[in-house]
Amino acid sequence: MADIAKIPVYSPDMANPYMPYVATLKEVIRETHNIMTFRVVLDDAEAMKNFRHEPGQVGQLSVYGVGEATFVINSPPTRREFIQFSVMRAGEVTSALHKLKVGDKVGVRAPLGNHFDYNAMKGKNILFVGGGIGMAPLRTLLLYMFDNRDDYGKISLLYGARSPEDMAFSYEIEEWRKTKNTDVVLTIDREAEGWKERVGLIPNVLLEMNPSPKDTVAITCGPPIMIKFTLQALDKLKFQPEQIFTTLERRMKCGIGICGRCNIGDKYVCVDGPVFSYAELRGMVDEL
Amino acid sequence: MPGNKFLATADVAAWLGELSKTMRVFAPRNEGQAVVYREFDAAKGLELRRKPTESAKHALFPRSEELLSFSYLRPAFGAPEKEGETPSDVSQVQVKMPVEPMPTVVFGMLGCDAGSVTTFDPIYDGSKFKDVYYLKKRQATVFIVRACAEVLSTCFCNWVGGDPANTKNADVLATELSDGWLLQPVTERGEKALTSPLLKDAPAASEGQATAIHDNARKSLGDAPNLEGIDAALFSLFADNDFWQRQSAGCLACGTCTYLCPTCHCFSITDETSARNGVRLRSWDTCMASLYTLEASGHNPRSLKAARLRNRVGHKFAYFLRNNDGQISCCGCGRCIKSCPSSVDIRQIVKDALVQAASIAPPPPPQPVAPAAASPKPAAPVKGKGRTKEKANG
Ligand SMILES: Cc1cc2nc3c(=O)[nH]c(=O)nc-3n(C[C@H](O)[C@H](O)[C@H](O)COP(=O)(O)OP(=O)(O)OC[C@H]3O[C@@H](n4cnc5c(N)ncnc54)[C@H](O)[C@@H]3O)c2cc1C
Ligand code: SF4
Numbered sequence: 001m002a003d004i005a006k007i008p009v010y011s012p013d014m015a016n017p018y019m020p021y022v023a024t025l026k027e028v029i030r031e032t033h034n035i036m037t038f039r040v041v042l043d044d045a046e047a048m049k050n051f052r053h054e055p056g057q058v059g060q061l062s063v064y065g066v067g068e069a070t071f072v073i074n075s076p077p078t079r080r081e082f083i084q085f086s087v088m089r090a091g092e093v094t095s096a097l098h099k100l101k102v103g104d105k106v107g108v109r110a111p112l113g114n115h116f117d118y119n120a121m122k123g124k125n126i127l128f129v130g131g132g133i134g135m136a137p138l139r140t141l142l143l144y145m146f147d148n149r150d151d152y153g154k155i156s157l158l159y160g161a162r163s164p165e166d167m168a169f170s171y172e173i174e175e176w177r178k179t180k181n182t183d184v185v186l187t188i189d190r191e192a193e194g195w196k197e198r199v200g201l202i203p204n205v206l207l208e209m210n211p212s213p214k215d216t217v218a219i220t221c222g223p224p225i226m227i228k229f230t231l232q233a234l235d236k237l238k239f240q241p242e243q244i245f246t247t248l249e250r251r252m253k254c255g256i257g258i259c260g261r262c263n264i265g266d267k268y269v270c271v272d273g274p275v276f277s278y279a280e281l282r283g284m285v286d287e288l
Numbered sequence: 289m290p291g292n293k294f295l296a297t298a299d300v301a302a303w304l305g306e307l308s309k310t311m312r313v314f315a316p317r318n319e320g321q322a323v324v325y326r327e328f329d330a331a332k333g334l335e336l337r338r339k340p341t342e343s344a345k346h347a348l349f350p351r352s353e354e355l356l357s358f359s360y361l362r363p364a365f366g367a368p369e370k371e372g373e374t375p376s377d378v379s380q381v382q383v384k385m386p387v388e389p390m391p392t393v394v395f396g397m398l399g400c401d402a403g404s405v406t407t408f409d410p411i412y413d414g415s416k417f418k419d420v421y422y423l424k425k426r427q428a429t430v431f432i433v434r435a436c437a438e439v440l441s442t443c444f445c446n447w448v449g450g451d452p453a454n455t456k457n458a459d460v461l462a463t464e465l466s467d468g469w470l471l472q473p474v475t476e477r478g479e480k481a482l483t484s485p486l487l488k489d490a491p492a493a494s495e496g497q498a499t500a501i502h503d504n505a506r507k508s509l510g511d512a513p514n515l516e517g518i519d520a521a522l523f524s525l526f527a528d529n530d531f532w533q534r535q536s537a538g539c540l541a542c543g544t545c546t547y548l549c550p551t552c553h554c555f556s557i558t559d560e561t562s563a564r565n566g567v568r569l570r571s572w573d574t575c576m577a578s579l580y581t582l583e584a585s586g587h588n589p590r591s592l593k594a595a596r597l598r599n600r601v602g603h604k605f606a607y608f609l610r611n612n613d614g615q616i617s618c619c620g621c622g623r624c625i626k627s628c629p630s631s632v633d634i635r636q637i638v639k640d641a642l643v644q645a646a647s648i649a650p651p652p653p654p655q656p657v658a659p660a661a662a663s664p665k666p667a668a669p670v671k672g673k674g675r676t677k678e679k680a681n682g
């Protein structure tokens with residue numbers, strides 16, 4: 001048993017992992033009709049100064065009185081003036097978040113979960129495949145790699161959304177394109193007026209792109225169905241399971257491996273994930 | 289043994305009454321048809337013969353418990369005072385943690401239930417995260433375990449390393465003799481709890497009498513099957529849908545098995561507000577309900593009851609073992625068998641699994657995530673709460 005006397009009950013940190021930090025919304029960006037980005041700063045200046053996270057880690061955002069929900073921290077650890085979350089409206093908490101304005105307060109429990117092993121990816125070519133809000137975790141790693149550009153080989157991004165209006169982070173894609181040795185391919189499900197990029201479902205466009213698996217790491221995130229078919233496509237392109245990484249979504253509550261909500265067999269997405277290699281997934285029970 | 293005490297049958301209520309003055313005392317009593325652990329109330333009596341319908345886990349893990357509370361200086365979220373106002377201004381909100389737990393005694397806990405605490409501790413006392421709400425209660429609670437003189441047809445603690453006179457996690461072991469109770473302290477904390485003038489030094493012969501009672505109960509449990517390899521068997525049967533459909537055919541997804549189970553620890557976290565005040569609660573939840581895993585996209589990894597039963601049995605007899613040095617997270621209390629409205633019997637499932645897995649040697653390799661078939665196509669829209677999602681490109 002832990003020495004309980006040493007655990008202070010009233011502190012908003014890991015000592016009581018259910019207690020959120022209070023944070024202020026510094027900037028709110030409307031991304032699409034159902035996605036908004038929130039840039040928050042912890043009110044405790046010391047805590048903000050000491051806040052460290054890794055690409056791929058998540059946080060629990062709360063609106064007191066409505067509840068908590070899990071979101072990827074999509075600002076990279078190399079840019080620390082705020083902590084960024086992008087939230088797609090899905091239900092109660094996400095709708096409540098969408099009603100907030102700059103200056104409003106939220107609760108933050110972060111960072112939680114595992115992260116992308118960006119050190120092991122050094123020297124490799126990187127292929128990102130993101131669908132919809134699944135671009136959020138990829139953005140963290142993408143920007144981290146941009147901030148350490150010389151550590152990585154060629155970076156290719158395939159990013160798809162239902163329509164041009166559904167594409168989050170559209171205002172920064174030009175900048176991504178301008179980064180050296182970087183390729184960005186955008187696609188939407190169906191033809192739309194004024195759209196000059198690709199049209200087609202992500203896995204199909206990926207096959208057309210025909211990326212070489214040589215010295216390459218593929219990282220994919222998106223809705224479960226997209227991930228499923230993207231994994232098949234990568235398999236066809238001869239990517240090995242060890243070369244493919246994805247982040248999983250599962251319903252979560254505690255985010256700290258206690259409430260039992262998010263298990264896939266003996267693994268808990270909240271602490272063993274959300275980042276898994278395809279090789280790891282294949283060793284797990286098939287319950288996605 | 290020095291330290292052994294004797295409590296006359298006529299003095300039990302008086303002693304619990306005495307303890308209640310300084311502590312919270314949970315003891316079993318009849319409520320309708322059920323035997324439940326409630327705070328001791330002399331007027332409502334005790335039930336120390338029939339086995340409790342529920343476990344005593346709520347002493348450590350209440351059905352519903354406050355994680356924190358907050359009060360707004362103006363109406364809380366959802367009830368703005370002015371048009372267009374966002375009332376989430378937490379700078380005007382006070383967030384508070386609940387108070388320290390009361391020192392507690394659970395009197396008459398069963399041996400299997402005390403054993404189940406072994407499966408709670410590593411979860412709440414994790415290597416990285418400490419659940420202070422649980423740990424503080426755990427530290428403040430004394431378990432007085434009652435040895436079983438008789439066993440029910442649904443009891444199987446001996447299959448899973450338990451014992452009718454289990455002392456694991458117990459502070460005191462209590463055995464009912466002909467005219468009273470032998471109280472044997474197991475821990476220092478237990479010894480300290482046995483200081484009342486109502487407690488006499490136990491006569492020398494009482495320990496032998498108690499042992500005879502324990503042995504008799506052990507014998508009546510019968511032989512335990514060898515469960516070695518049950519985790520591997522369940523992993524290998526994961527994709528055997530026929531097996532799980534057969535086992536879950538009668539299940540109503542009522543959740544009774546999980547709510548009564550002393551080792552089920554899953555909970556939900558929800559906020560409740562009324563006007564300016566609110567609380568964040570954690571409440572028991574059940575993985576047998578289909579909504580438990582429903583995701584925002586409409587996708588549900590355990591939409592079938594077969595998958596949910598597989599998860600409950602798998603958690604107790606396979607998954608937990610992998611994460612906790614082979615510890616099975618079922619204590620063999622048999623409550624899920626006794627109270628299931630459709631006679632789902634976890635013992636039978638476990639035995640069937642061993643037989644079935646042995647019949648399909650060698651075990652199949654883990655299934656790949658992506659099925660080998662078909663070219664990419666958008667999924668059929670899934671309906672969930674009127675929201676239609678799960679499109680190929682999000
Ligand atoms: C590791 C992880 C990272 C995530 N990152 C992001 C992100 O960066 N941006 C983003 O917009 N969303 C993200 N999500 C999904 C997000 O957590 C859910 O959309 C959110 O919890 C819904 O909360 P709600 O209160 O609005 O919905 P509710 O009112 O609770 O429910 C609405 C619907 O959402 C389902 N749901 C509830 N919680 C979850 C959950 N945790 N995961 C999936 N479905 C859920 C419910 O079953 C219901 O169908 C992530 C989820 C996980 C597990
Ligand atoms: S008690 Fe029986 S019917 Fe109810 S959920 Fe459990 S197994 Fe199913």
Ligand code: SF4
Nearest residue numbers: 549618619621622624
């Ligand atoms: S699974 Fe059934 S027998 Fe095992 S501890 Fe839970 S209620 Fe008791």
Ligand code: FES
Nearest residue numbers: 253255259260270
């Ligand atoms: S979210 Fe609670 S265990 Fe993972």
